[in-house]
Amino acid sequence: MLDYGSLSDFELTDLLKEGDAAAYTVIYNRYFGELFIHASNRLNDKEEAQDVIHELFVTIWNKKQDLLVKSDLAAYLYTSVRNRILDIIAHRQVESKYINSLQGFLDQGYCITDHLVRERQLAELIQKGVSELPLKMREVFELSRKHCMSHKEIAVQLNISEQTVRKQVNNALKILRGKLGIMVFICI
Known part of the structure; x- marks a missing residue:
């Protein structure tokens, strides 16, 4: 019976490449503790360090045939x-x-999409x-x-007095304020 514990790392690596699970177990047991301490000190997180070591050994087992150990x-x-x-x-x-970055964006309280939606809704209203x-x-x-015409230009075009134009615009604004007042408040 082969005593795996007395084998060198080089011999264990050769056996591992051949798919020897016992050699893999000896390598795992031989190095897990040291690697765990090393990783834990660097990461300051024992669970994450343990995950790193386990992932390493899983990778070693899955790629055992391609394992390329140059020195030791x-x-x-x-x-x-x-x-x-x-x-x-x-x-x-x-x-x-x-x-x-996300926190900075949230702290700004600015969401362009929301403003565009509200702007479109307001324009529709x-x-x-x-x-x-x-x-x-x-x-x-x-x-x-819409056409940015002056009261005088509108009066000439529609053949009405400027006073009538002024009165019609003011009345339209009053009606719109009344209809849209609550809706604009809700939208904004």
Whole structure:
């Protein structure tokens, strides 16, 4: 019977490459404690350190035929753990930047989509209110507001007095304020 505990790392690695589960178990037991302490000190999180080591050993078992240990097994394992820790730290930094960015966005209290929706709803309410105005009043109001014509230009075009134009625009604004007052308050 082969005494796996007395085998060198090199011999255990060769057996592992052949799919020897006992060699894998010896490697795991030999290095888990040291690697765990190393990872735990770097990550300051015992559960995450344990996950890193377990993931490393799962990867080693799954890729045992392709395992390429150039110098010694301990150096290979420590390098693998270090690289995984660096990946976790980099991920934490990205996550932290994202959370800070998101928090800054939330602190601004500004949501462009919400404002665009409200603006569109308000425009629809105004258009509906304008369409409900009496015909002549609507015509005067649209020439004033949509076509940016002066009261004098509207009076000439419609063959009415400037005073009538002024009165029609003021009446239209009063009606719209009355109809839209509550709706605008709700929208804004």
